[in-house]
Amino acid sequence: MMTRRGLAVLTALLTSGFCALSLGGPLYFYVAILLLLVMVYSFISCLWAWKTAEARQHLSTPAVSKGETAQLVLRAEHRCPLPVAPLAGDFVYAGQPIECAFGSAPFRTHERRVSLTARHVGLYNAQMTQLVVQDIFGLFFMKKRPRQQGATLTVLPRPFDIEKPRFTLGDDGSAALSRTQEDYNAPEDVRSYQPGDAMKRIHWKLSSRKRELLVRRFETPAPPDTLILLDCDRPLGGENIPEGKENLRDALCETAVAVANLQMADGSPVRLPIYGDKANEFSSDHKASLSLLQEMLACQPFGSGEDFARVLNLELRRMRRTGATIVITTRLDAPIVDGVSRIRRMGPSARLYLVTYTPDNPDYQPYVSRLQHHLVEVCYVTPA
Numbered sequence: 001m002m003t004r005r006g007l008a009v010l011t012a013l014l015t016s017g018f019c020a021l022s023l024g025g026p027l028y029f030y031v032a033i034l035l036l037l038v039m040v041y042s043f044i045s046c047l048w049a050w051k052t053a054e055a056r057q058h059l060s061t062p063a064v065s066k067g068e069t070a071q072l073v074l075r076a077e078h079r080c081p082l083p084v085a086p087l088a089g090d091f092v093y094a095g096q097p098i099e100c101a102f103g104s105a106p107f108r109t110h111e112r113r114v115s116l117t118a119r120h121v122g123l124y125n126a127q128m129t130q131l132v133v134q135d136i137f138g139l140f141f142m143k144k145r146p147r148q149q150g151a152t153l154t155v156l157p158r159p160f161d162i163e164k165p166r167f168t169l170g171d172d173g174s175a176a177l178s179r180t181q182e183d184y185n186a187p188e189d190v191r192s193y194q195p196g197d198a199m200k201r202i203h204w205k206l207s208s209r210k211r212e213l214l215v216r217r218f219e220t221p222a223p224p225d226t227l228i229l230l231d232c233d234r235p236l237g238g239e240n241i242p243e244g245k246e247n248l249r250d251a252l253c254e255t256a257v258a259v260a261n262l263q264m265a266d267g268s269p270v271r272l273p274i275y276g277d278k279a280n281e282f283s284s285d286h287k288a289s290l291s292l293l294q295e296m297l298a299c300q301p302f303g304s305g306e307d308f309a310r311v312l313n314l315e316l317r318r319m320r321r322t323g324a325t326i327v328i329t330t331r332l333d334a335p336i337v338d339g340v341s342r343i344r345r346m347g348p349s350a351r352l353y354l355v356t357y358t359p360d361n362p363d364y365q366p367y368v369s370r371l372q373h374h375l376v377e378v379c380y381v382t383p384a
Contacts, residue, residue, distance in 0.1 A: 064153070
């Protein structure tokens with residue numbers, strides 16, 4: 001395409017050519033020929049560089065935690081021996097277009113590193129949209145779209161310090177373990193007698209048959225689960241706050257990760273069903289699995305998830321193996337209060353994290369009082 005400068009040069013070329021033909025002055029011929037050579041050179045050099053131009057990009061790391069930075073490495077080159085203007089590139093990150101300048105030397109790879117700030121949890125595409133080639137006089141420019149697909153940066157939620165959830169009395173597994181060890185009808189296996197073993201645990205019939213003392217071993221009950229119920233619907237509130245929705249989403253994800261990180265640190269099993277646009281479920285008792293949960297939450301768009309009051313009712317079936325239930329949401333209304341209260345009546349302890357910019361909203365007080373009446377802990381999380 002021709003620039004404004006190119007149009008001006010073309011106008012001067014036509015004017016001088018017309019004057020040369022009309023008046024016959026040699027000066028006009030010289031000017032017209034010179035302008036014509038400049039335009040031909042500009043077009044050929046720009047076309048040659050455009051034909052041989054290539055652009056590539058990649059991320060220094062595919063995933064970073066919120067608040068960190070990643071490096072987007074951009075490379076461009078051309079193989080035109082004629083002098084041209086420095087190459088220019090346009091790339092998009094998090095929906096924002098950004099310009100980047102490269103060098104102009106031929107047969108060399110020009111590299112630029114751009115720092116990308118991970119401001120919010122989620123998936124963000126970083127892609128060079130076009131490479132702009134221009135001649136040295138600025139008369140023509142051509143755009144070329146890179147063949148390589150863009151790179152996706154995964155921004156992970158970061159855990160923060162919270163109070164450890166408490167299990168209801170007898171749900172920590174120790175009471176069940178004591179009962180099982182005294183149950184002689186449920187042996188898991190036998191082993192050789194060791195000094196200090198209780199005499200009542202000796203399997204006398206099998207010992208007489210094997211002619212050695214054998215002791216019953218009983219299966220150890222699995223510890224109860226910590227069930228995390230996360231509201232994956234569009235966050236409520238933050239409309240009048242810059243980046244309010246994004247901050248609410250960050251707080252939801254980071255609260256869930258904080259609870260899971262604290263529970264899995266001592267080997268407690270954690271379950272987190274995700275009723276979002278990308279339905280999934282996390283289940284683990286190893287802290288090494290925390291990165292998997294972070295990626296699962298980063299992939300959730302939090303746009304049109306299942307109605308959270310319905311989610312609370314669906315998860316009542318898990319209460320037999322649940323020792324503590326953590327509810328994380330940005331909305332507090334009567335259906336949610338009823339759902340959390342039913343969970344608490346099923347036996348496990350319950351804690352509700354309300355993520356909001358207005359924790360002192362008087363509309364919340366009646367619902368908080370009802371929850372506290374059913375022995376439900378209510379905690380507030382204010383987005384950063």
